[in-house]
Amino acid sequence: MKPIDLEVEFGRRWRIELDEAANGRRKDPWLFTIPCRNGHLYPAGPDLIGAATNRSGAIVRKLRSIPGVVVEADGTDGANVVFTRAALRYVARVMKPRSRRKLSQSHAAALARGRLAKKPPSGGEIPNAGSPIDGRPASDTPAAERPSAGPCFFSERRK
Numbered sequence: 001m002k003p004i005d006l007e008v009e010f011g012r013r014w015r016i017e018l019d020e021a022a023n024g025r026r027k028d029p030w031l032f033t034i035p036c037r038n039g040h041l042y043p044a045g046p047d048l049i050g051a052a053t054n055r056s057g058a059i060v061r062k063l064r065s066i067p068g069v070v071v072e073a074d075g076t077d078g079a080n081v082v083f084t085r086a087a088l089r090y091v092a093r094v095m096k097p098r099s100r101r102k103l104s105q106s107h108a109a110a111l112a113r114g115r116l117a118k119k120p121p122s123g124g125e126i127p128n129a130g131s132p133i134d135g136r137p138a139s140d141t142p143a144a145e146r147p148s149a150g151p152c153f154f155s156e157r158r159k
Contacts, residue, residue, distance in 0.1 A: 001045070001046055002029065002046060003029050003030055003043030003044070003045060003046060004029075004043045004045075004046070004047070004048070004049060004085075005029045005032075005043075006029070006032040006033070006034055006041070006042075006043055007029070007032055010034060010097075011100070012100065013099070013100060014034050014097040014098060014099060014100055015034065015035055015097070015098045015099070015100050015101075016032050016033070016034060017032070017033050017034075017035055018031055018032065018033070019031040019032070019033050019042070029043060030043055034097050034098070035097070035098045036051075036095040036096050036097045036098065037095070037096035037098070038053055038054060038055070038059050038094065038095050038096055039051060039052045039053040039054045039059075039078060039095060040052055040095075041091075041092075041095060041097060044082045045082075047084060047085070048082045048083065048084060049082070049083060049084075049085065049088060049091075050072075050080060050081065050082045050083075051063065051080070051081050051082075051083070051091055051095055052078060052079075052080050053078040053079050053080075053081075053095075054077075054078050055077065055078055056074070056075065056076055056077065056078055056079060059094060059095075060074065060078070060079045062094045063079065063081050063091065063094055064081075066083070066087055066090045066091060066094070067087065068083050068084055068086060068087035069081050069082075069083045069087055069091065070082050070083065
């Protein structure tokens with residue numbers, strides 16, 4: 001028995017996430033969820049979708065009033081309900097699924113320009129790299145000849 005594939009049917013409209021119990025089973029359609037403001041939606045059977053609320057009260061009362069919604073479990077921390085595809089649009093108004101992010105045409109064009117922009121070649125030599133004064137190595141500079149202002153530690157014990 002295969003469930004409703006949320007990724008195929010609703011992936012272009014709403015965000016699809018894997019249940020935290022997935023453990024690397026990416027292709028298992030039973031483990032997909034649609035995160036919502038008031039809980040999440042999940043596949044509950046070949047023709048059923050389930051909704052789990054994250055709190056009780058008005059949300060559960062609204063879900064109960066929708067025709068075709070059956071309350072499977074009701075508790076103090078929320079409820080689990082199942083319903084058919086026909087009731088999905090009414091349940092979605094109550095659950096408020098998270099929309100999928102959409103890339104605007106102007107943003108896509110800006111990203112494409114950034115990918116095509118010429119970048120300076122890497123590995124090129126920078127003139128006077130590593131030489132602070134007149135091309136001399138750092139060990140030959142006047143600062144290298146002065147003693148350090150910080151504390152000096154010796155490995156041998158002083159007597």
